Amino acid sequence: AQKVTQAQTEISVVEKEDVTLDCVYETRDTTYYLFWYKQPPSGELVFLIRRNSFDEQNEISGRYSWNFQKSTSSFNFTITASQVVDSAVYFCALTRGGANSKLTFGKGITLSVRP
Amino acid sequence: SAVISQKPSRDICQRGTSLTIQCQVDSQVTMMFWYRQQPGQSLTLIATANQGSEATYESGFVIDKFPISRPNLTFSTLTVSNMSPEDSSIYLCSVEGGRGRSYEQYFGPGTRLTVT
Numbered sequence: 001a002q003k004v005t006q007a008q009t010e011i012s013v014v015e016k017e018d019v020t021l022d023c024v025y026e027t028r029d030t031t032y033y034l035f036w037y038k039q040p041p042s043g044e045l046v047f048l049i050r051r052n053s054f055d056e057q058n059e060i061s062g063r064y065s066w067n068f069q070k071s072t073s074s075f076n077f078t079i080t081a082s083q084v085v086d087s088a089v090y091f092c093a094l095t096r097g098g099a100n101s102k103l104t105f106g107k108g109i110t111l112s113v114r115p
Numbered sequence: 116s117a118v119i120s121q122k123p124s125r126d127i128c129q130r131g132t133s134l135t136i137q138c139q140v141d142s143q144v145t146m147m148f149w150y151r152q153q154p155g156q157s158l159t160l161i162a163t164a165n166q167g168s169e170a171t172y173e174s175g176f177v178i179d180k181f182p183i184s185r186p187n188l189t190f191s192t193l194t195v196s197n198m199s200p201e202d203s204s205i206y207l208c209s210v211e212g213g214r215g216r217s218y219e220q221y222f223g224p225g226t227r228l229t230v231t
Contacts, residue, residue: 045222101211105157
């Protein structure tokens with residue numbers, strides 16, 4: 001069975017602070033895919049990144065960066081110089097891909113960025 | 116990325132009635148997924164809908180309560196039947212890939228359902 005744990009439930013930071021959102025996963029599959037999604041107050045789920053299990057290279061996209069470590073089964077997400085618009089719920093998710101591509105989601109982390 | 120639209124965006128319904136939610140994608144996709152997000156909770160998969168076959172339901176969800184249609188490769192509907200206040204949730208459809216990008220999953224804007 002697959003499982004995603006987001007131990008942090010709520011994080012509050014002041015604008016321009018850096019913040020890291022943790023994600024730990026469990027799977028028996030050797031091939032799998034990890035995702036991060038952002039859900040702003042409007043409710044829409046915004047795709048941020050997909051990472052496959054064979055690619056442990058860290059990725060940076062503007063103020064966002066992701067650290068994938070198979071040794072610790074973690075896929076953490078860092079926002080640098082946070083902004084008020086970053087306030088949202090962030091979900092980490094996992095799928096084995098292929099014919100069974102359903103996503104298993106973590107419980108989500110509510111990030112509040114104060115001006 | 117695939118562009119996904121859902122109708123209605125929100126609705127308030129009385130208990131005992133049914134609501135059909137539509138999901139339209141701008142490209143042909145093999146698999147479509149329906150998720151439920153109860154207030155303050157994470158997303159839970161209801162069922163997977165492949166064109167030309169019966170939907171596959173997850174544990175805890177049944178076809179009589181959540182019938183799904185998938186008439187073609189760009190469209191699907193989810194019906195929430197005999198609604199109760201516990202069905203108040205956001206219902207989201209999701210597709211894999213689109214435009215050849217496999218294993219990237221995109222979500223529609225969601226349908227906010229309130230049952231009174």
